[in-house]
Amino acid sequence: MSQTPVELKYAASHEWARLEEDGTVTVGITDHAQEALGDVVFVELPEEGDNLAAGDEAGVVESVKAASDIYAPIAGEVIAVNTLLEDEPETVNSDPYNDGWFYKIQPDDVSELDNLLNASDYEQQCADDS
Amino acid sequence: MSDTSSELATTPLYDLHLELAAKMVPFAGYNMPVQYPLGVKKEHLHTREKAGLFDVSHMGQIVLRGPGAAEALERLVPVDIVDLPEGKQRYALFTDPQGGVLDDFMVSNFGDCLYLVVNAACKAQDLAYLQQHLADDVELELLDDRGLIALQGPLAAEIMANLAPETADMVFMDSQRVQINGHECFVSRAGYTGEDGFEISMPAQAAEPMVRSLLSHKAVEMIGLGARDSLRLEAGLCLYGHDLDADTTPIEAGLSWAISKPRRADGARAGGFPGAERIFDQMANKSYARQRVGLVGEGRAPVREATLICDEQGKEIGVVTSGTLGPSAGVPIAMAYLDKQHAALGTLVFAAVRGKQLPMRVSKMPFVAQRYRRS
Numbered sequence: 245m246s247q248t249p250v251e252l253k254y255a256a257s258h259e260w261a262r263l264e265e266d267g268t269v270t271v272g273i274t275d276h277a278q279e280a281l282g283d284v285v286f287v288e289l290p291e292e293g294d295n296l297a298a299g300d301e302a303g304v305v306e307s308v309k310a311a312s313d314i315y316a317p318i319a320g321e322v323i324a325v326n327t328l329l330e331d332e333p334e335t336v337n338s339d340p341y342n343d344g345w346f347y348k349i350q351p352d353d354v355s356e357l358d359n360l361l362n363a364s365d366y367e368q369q370c371a372d373d374s
Numbered sequence: 375m376s377d378t379s380s381e382l383a384t385t386p387l388y389d390l391h392l393e394l395a396a397k398m399v400p401f402a403g404y405n406m407p408v409q410y411p412l413g414v415k416k417e418h419l420h421t422r423e424k425a426g427l428f429d430v431s432h433m434g435q436i437v438l439r440g441p442g443a444a445e446a447l448e449r450l451v452p453v454d455i456v457d458l459p460e461g462k463q464r465y466a467l468f469t470d471p472q473g474g475v476l477d478d479f480m481v482s483n484f485g486d487c488l489y490l491v492v493n494a495a496c497k498a499q500d501l502a503y504l505q506q507h508l509a510d511d512v513e514l515e516l517l518d519d520r521g522l523i524a525l526q527g528p529l530a531a532e533i534m535a536n537l538a539p540e541t542a543d544m545v546f547m548d549s550q551r552v553q554i555n556g557h558e559c560f561v562s563r564a565g566y567t568g569e570d571g572f573e574i575s576m577p578a579q580a581a582e583p584m585v586r587s588l589l590s591h592k593a594v595e596m597i598g599l600g601a602r603d604s605l606r607l608e609a610g611l612c613l614y615g616h617d618l619d620a621d622t623t624p625i626e627a628g629l630s631w632a633i634s635k636p637r638r639a640d641g642a643r644a645g646g647f648p649g650a651e652r653i654f655d656q657m658a659n660k661s662y663a664r665q666r667v668g669l670v671g672e673g674r675a676p677v678r679e680a681t682l683i684c685d686e687q688g689k690e691i692g693v694v695t696s697g698t699l700g701p702s703a704g705v706p707i708a709m710a711y712l713d714k715q716h717a718a719l720g721t722l723v724f725a726a727v728r729g730k731q732l733p734m735r736v737s738k739m740p741f742v743a744q745r746y747r748r749s
Contacts, residue, residue, distance in 0.1 A: 282600075283415035285699040286675050288728070304728065306676050308414040308698055309600045330674065 568609025610739030
């Protein structure tokens with residue numbers, strides 16, 4: 245059974261977003277998404293300084309069998325990326341909500357988080373899809 | 375379950391796949407396991423370290439009988455069938471009049487018949503083609519009441535010897551009928567992973583008990599189509615419909631080794647197969663424009679099928695036909711067709727991936743050393 249922490253917000257495209265105390269937002273892919281992808285062998289991240297709109301392509305995550313795009317859940321400037329994933333992409337599988345984070349964003353408008361799904365709505369969506 | 379899956383054919387191991395919680399996908403008209411809970415990468419590594427068990431019952435098993443069977447089949451392939459020794463199997467290709475490859479398959483000589491294993495997606499087409507081209511005195515039978523499994527990996531021989539002691543003496547490409555638990559089985563020492571191993575055909579009702587018995591060994595795991603693909607790619611083996619097709623000759627595909635010596639232009643039974651003229655011209659004069667090569671990525675990003683390959687000036691020189699990050703190789707690996715002048719080993723080329731030019735080098739295959747038991 246996939247984990248879906250209640251304190252996070254979720255995009256329908258399977259990214260999670262966490263509002264940090266300093267007002268930045270950390271982004272990754274959900275436990276459900278990493279399970280569906282299988283063993284992650286490569287992650288392509290956005291670059292620091294990239295300005296993303298909500299829904300923009302923000303990178304790619306690849307397993308042995310397939311590649312899958314990742315999208316920005318909210319608009320903002322990329323202020324950090326998780327360089328650990330270059331050498332240890334499998335961290336996305338083992339710890340999707342913590343060490344397996346993808347990038348941090350300085351949001352243009354933090355209230356955009358309200359447009360995202362809460363944990364139970366996201367779980368419902370995953371259940372409907374399967 | 376969607377409606378489409380109910381229209382798919384199933385193998386004799388279908389219920390077992392579901393019981394083992396396999397993820398099932400449509401493949402060549404069959405509902406097949408793409409992976410088990412272990413996952414593609416671990417399944418791949420397990421096969422290289424211990425022993426992997428594959429359901430390949432979707433493939434076509436065909437028997438040809440009759441005094442003229444070998445001569446008749448030989449007219450369709452650039453391969454020596456007439457002198458294929460009893461108890462041996464050979465890799466063969468159906469070629470079309472332009473020298474293109476209609477299918478690739480394995481053929482065994484069982485003494486009183488020839489036994490072919492053809493690609494699942496080509497099964498119906500191959501049968502029709504054989505029916506059309508074989509003389510009336512050659513009897514053709516599709517064995518659609520049999521299962522086919524592959525046991526592959528360094529521990530396969532030891533496990534197989536428990537099941538059928540006589541298989542211990544077999545070497546690579548030996549192929550014979552063996553009684554296992556009272557069932558007539560066809561066992562060949564070959565496979566599609568680059569590892570030592572066996573392919574075993576058995577009556578459909580014997581498939582599940584035999585697989586359960588093999589799975590009772592701690593060293594054996596079920597392996598899905600996902601890892602089957604990465605294993606064969608590391609082993610440098612073509613996948614028909616991707617690395618090989620009717621627009622490609624065996625020479626362009628780097629399969630000139632599969633053209634048997636007696637069938638070559640200077641051989642005892644030269645030619646006499648579809649496309650011989652073009653294939654001989656390509657062999658003698660290198661009169662082809664592109665050829666299959668192996669590519670190894672210098673970075674970490676996998677380079678997938680259909681990715682365009684460019685030279686240092688950015689000019690398009692070819693296309694990838696299979697690609698992944700090799701779980702054992704540890705690097706991005708691919709097969710591609712490149713313009714001949716860029717195909718030399720060590721040539722630096724660039725894969726166009728998401729707007730970037732990823733450096734790759736033309737490299738020899740297999741990407742991971744083959745470990746067949748040759749003697």
